[in-house]
Amino acid sequence: MSKGYHRPAVLTATPTHYCAGCGHGIAHRLVAEVISERGARGRTIAVAPVGCAVIAYDYWDFDCSEAAHGRTPAVATGIKRALPDRLVFTYQGDGDLAAIGMAEIIHAANRGENFTTIFINNTVYGMTSGQMAPTTPVHMRTATTPHGRNPLTEGCPIRVCELLATLERTAFLARGALNTPRRVREAKRFIEHAFDTQEQKKGFSLVELLSPCPTYWRMTPEEAMEHIDKELTRVFPLGTVKDWKAGPA
Amino acid sequence: MSSSRILTSGNEAAGEAAARAGCRLYFGYPITPQNELTAYMAKRMPEVGGVFIQAESELAAISMCYGAAATGGRVMTSSSSPGISLKMEGISYAAGAELPVVIINVMRGGPGLGNIEPAQGDYFQATKGGGHGDYRLIVLAPWGPQEFADMTGEAFELADFYRIPVMVLADGLVGQMMEPVVFRDPPRRELPPKDWALTGAEGRAARRVVSFYIGAGVLAEHCRKLRAKYDRIESCETRWAETDVTGADLALVAYGTSARVCMEAARLARQEGMKLGLIRPQTLWPFPKAVVRRRAEEGMPMLVVEMSQGQMVEDVRLAVEGRAPVGFVGRGGGGAPAIAEILAAARALRKKA
DSSP, X not given: OOOOOOOOTTBOSOOOOOOTTOXXXXXXXXXXXXXXXXXXXXXXXXXXXXXXXTTGGGSBOSEEEOOSTTOHHHHHHHHHHHOTTSEEEEEEEHXXXXXXXXXXXXXXXXTTOSOEEEEEEOSEETTTTSEEOTTOOXXXXXXXXXXXXXXXXXXXXXXXXXXXXXXXXXXXXXXXXSSSHHHXXXXXXXXXXXXXXXXXXXXXXXXXXXXXXXXXXXXXXXXXXXXXXXIIHHHSOOEEEEXXXXXXX | OOSSOEEEEHHHHHHHHHHHTTOOEEEEOOOTTOHHHHHHHHHHHHHTTOEEEEOSSHHHHHXXXXXXXXXXXXXXEEEOHHHHHHHHHHHHHHHHTTOOOEEEEEEBOOSTTOOSSBOOTTHHHHHSOSSSSSOOOEEEOOSSHHHHXXXXXXXXXXXXXXXXXXXXXXXXXXXXXXXXXXXXXXXXXXXXXXXTOOSOOTTSOOOXXXXXXXXXXXXHHHHHHHHHHHHHHHHHHOOEEEESOTTOSEEEEOOHHHHHHHHHHHHHHHHTTOOEEEEEESEEESOOXXXXXXXXXXTOOEEEEESSSSSXXXXXXXXXXXXXXXXEXXXXXXXXXXXXXXXXXXXXXXXXX
16 A cells, blocks of 8 residues: 555645644645545535635635635535535635624525535634634633733633534534644544545535644744644544434433 | 516516526525515426525625636526625625626615615616625616516626626616516627636646636736627627607616606607607616717706616716706606606706707
8 A cells, every 4th residue: 555645646746825823724735635545626616714714715625615704514515505516615714614604604504505614623713814713722822812811891702513513404513623633534424424424425524623723822843733632622522523424412 | 487578576587587598507695676586596496407595695696606607507696685785795706706696676665774665776786886895787777567577587698798787777666567578589609619617627737717817917907808898798798779869859878667657757848848858768878878978968967867876877967078968857766766856857958958
């Protein structure tokens, strides 16, 4: 078996604009690997978000749309309903999905829209320079919570997978992390299963990925990877939250 | 439905015309006074193998339009004034990404939640942008159910021909009133292939449907391209109807329901020996400024009549450029100006001229 490191066919050679130690590059690559391996380039349509991944389409060699901030699942709904046999996914951050786009994700999930969402949760707004996200842990300092997120005035982090799990038409919901090789391999399996869920027309699927943001966590890349295990997984437990294949929870 | 005359409301006529024009993707959200249209599409789209979604909001509905239009489909949404304000986000994106989307606004009273009476207070919003950034929509203005149907059908041809969002700007009366309607095929154009549509990149280069142009000077170049398209539309698609303007004492200028009220005012005026013509813009953008200017050069006084506190009158004044007197009769907050008010203003303007 070859152990060489190859760029997946649908990952472009464009150097990414992401900060050192950012998780987006890993997530982009995982998506590209899964699409390449199933030979799905010709039937894939992605919707990029507003946020750090706004030009994700520069790094992927398949058809891509943009969306207004948070409307990503609505755009994906329009695409998938028009072309039900294409593999459609949204790629969204925590601000796009869980703040401004909360209505769109909940209703797309509740309609059982048969597309997949890759949800990058790094607990902070990156593109706009480190403001509080809906997923920011309590007491974490950000540009807009200089003394730490106060649960009495800013609420507590939203657990998106658990929230969506209450909706009957969600088919597969799982939370992974991008901080260790083992976790990265698990994240890829989640993405594969989410795309299988869609291609078998089982309904809405979402993979949440805890992703490092060393820049706005004010850590080294290594510390950021450790922070995911030490802190974030206590707020956001890893694993499958809901799976049509496993039967009722 | 057969091609014979049927009695129907403007809202339902627009829905049927859309289906006949090949619209197979409709996304809407309930709001009065256009609910008949959404309900019609809920029934009609599945009958023709199309998609109907009652979206969670107007924001979502217009973004569903963005996605569906990006695949190359014929796509429509409809709403009324407060809902159109929400759609402005997606309309700006569609304008930036050059997506053919048909948007129907059955106007009601505003600002704010306003009321549900027919109104024309969204003229500025429709013709001067409304959403953020530097863009135009083609804006068609029907004055009854027949024209509502005709213009909705043609909106799809215009949208595909120019790759531009097209708004049909009706008002609550045009939407709700019932009249006999004949469904006619819109003039068909030779349409450019949708070689930009997202369909999956099988055997071809990947495509992008975006409005984001971050590189130095790239957006400026994109906007120049849009400007050239808008210039083309101004020179080719400006439409209006004139009634009895030649030899008139003055010309009324009005669109939609206001124009219908003006027709009755003109009829009554003749009984007292006053000849009122009517200039009725059928495209609000592009605005028929050439005809208004030509009549102004003849010294024709103009009386602009609107169901607003004065919006289109600004475009009339810009076209007239002081060459002729311009009067205004309007009514804000819903409802049409009274005929007696129009006649009084016409008498006064005629004397002054």
